[in-house]
Amino acid sequence: MQMSKPSKRALVLVNLGTPAAPTAEAVRDYLSEFLMDPRVVQLPRLLWWPLLHWVILPRRSPVVAHKYAAIWTEEGSPLAAFTRRLAARVQSAMPQWRVAMAMRYGEPALAKTLEGLIADGVDEIAVLPLYPQYSTTTTGSVEDVVAKLRARHPQIMFKCVHDYHRDPRWVEAIAASIRAHWQQHGRGEQLLFSFHGIPERLVRNGDPYAAHCEAGTAAIAEALGIARDDILLTYQSRFGRDRWLQPYTLPTLQQLARDGVRDVDVVCPGFAVDCLETLEEIAMLNAEAFIAAGGHALRYIPCLNDGDAHVQAIQSIVGAHA
Ligand SMILES: C=CC1=C(C)c2cc3[nH]c(cc4nc(cc5[nH]c(cc1n2)c(C)c5CCC(=O)O)C(CCC(=O)O)=C4C)c(C)c3C=C
Numbered sequence: 083m084q085m086s087k088p089s090k091r092a093l094v095l096v097n098l099g100t101p102a103a104p105t106a107e108a109v110r111d112y113l114s115e116f117l118m119d120p121r122v123v124q125l126p127r128l129l130w131w132p133l134l135h136w137v138i139l140p141r142r143s144p145v146v147a148h149k150y151a152a153i154w155t156e157e158g159s160p161l162a163a164f165t166r167r168l169a170a171r172v173q174s175a176m177p178q179w180r181v182a183m184a185m186r187y188g189e190p191a192l193a194k195t196l197e198g199l200i201a202d203g204v205d206e207i208a209v210l211p212l213y214p215q216y217s218t219t220t221t222g223s224v225e226d227v228v229a230k231l232r233a234r235h236p237q238i239m240f241k242c243v244h245d246y247h248r249d250p251r252w253v254e255a256i257a258a259s260i261r262a263h264w265q266q267h268g269r270g271e272q273l274l275f276s277f278h279g280i281p282e283r284l285v286r287n288g289d290p291y292a293a294h295c296e297a298g299t300a301a302i303a304e305a306l307g308i309a310r311d312d313i314l315l316t317y318q319s320r321f322g323r324d325r326w327l328q329p330y331t332l333p334t335l336q337q338l339a340r341d342g343v344r345d346v347d348v349v350c351p352g353f354a355v356d357c358l359e360t361l362e363e364i365a366m367l368n369a370e371a372f373i374a375a376g377g378h379a380l381r382y383i384p385c386l387n388d389g390d391a392h393v394q395a396i397q398s399i400v401g402a403h404a
């Protein structure tokens with residue numbers, strides 16, 4: 083009898099991470115790891131550690147836990163559940179690879195996942211950070227972990243996807259999700275793309291994130307056969323006091339409502355899977371604010387999640403980098 087040999091090639095889908103439970107304690111653990119990453123907050127550690135642990139986390143954790151509770155599912159946090167399901171579907175579509183998922187913060191931890199694969203005899207690892215647009219704050223932080231593992235295991239071939247905001251299959255997948263929504267519900271008066279923001283200072287210092295959001299938006303407009311100016315591009319989820327990328331999503335939506343726009347279609351092409359920032363901030367809070375300002379409906383178009391188009395886009399992205 084012939085035994086099939088275990089795959090020597092692994093693909094690791096990496097997402098940001100999310101709390102283990104919708105409780106203040108779990109949110110505190112998650113946020114303290116996330117917000118102590120110098121890629122995310124660049125303040126001097128001696129100043130930032132006490133500010134974060136003594137002021138920000140005690141205040142923010144219960145408030146944010148409440149937000150997570152509003153979107154929590156039987157399978158846990160939506161970000162974790164969708165990422166897990168996506169990895170399982172990619173595994174079925176790519177049987178020649180061993181597919182794993184990992185989180186940059188929290189569990190399953192990226193470094194441990196990579197060490198586990200190496201211990202199992204894998205000798206080639208492709209890492210796909212699930213961020214279509216590169217940012218030092220997200221993809222850069224995944225690269226930091228991979229760099230440490232690479233130094234420890236020079237015999238392993240590591241490849242890390244930098245970005246995929248212009249990958250034709252990904253662009254087409256987002257365009258198809260918008261087309262399907264228009265077919266089902268009719269086209270709203272305004273199409274708006276809301277990306278997670280970052281501090282403007284980072285972009286001034288060379289972070290290509292804003293340029294990637296712009297270029298991806300132009301590519302999706304082209305795939306839809308509409309003008310780039312038919313799409314409003316905004317940034318959401320500001321954290322802290324710095325000026326972040328503009329225009330901000332919420333005031334833009336409120337102004338649209340005041341200007342008489344009744345229906346707005348909102349897509350979040352920076353998020354691979356639905357999460358707190360899309361389900362709670364956009365589809366709940368911002369939708370309510372749009373209506374309170376005089377709008378009729380904010381129609382949220384879901385992320386690619388674990389759909390076929392996402393699985394195919396990932397196959398194409400990994401294939402292009404193999
Ligand atoms: C998609 C790309 C993302 C970028 C770029 C990004 C930058 C960034 N984020 C923060 C602070 C927070 N982000 C939070 C949640 C969160 N952020 C992303 C993605 C990006 N962040 C996702 C997918 C999520 C949701 C996680 C989930 O569990 O569903 C949070 C936590 C929520 C809260 O406390 O409001 C914070 C904080 C900074 C500072 C930053 C760049 C400097």
Ligand SMILES: [Fe+2]
Pocket residue numbers: 278319
């Ligand atoms: Fe974030």
Ligand SMILES: [Fe+2]
Pocket residue numbers: 319358359363
């Ligand atoms: Fe947010």
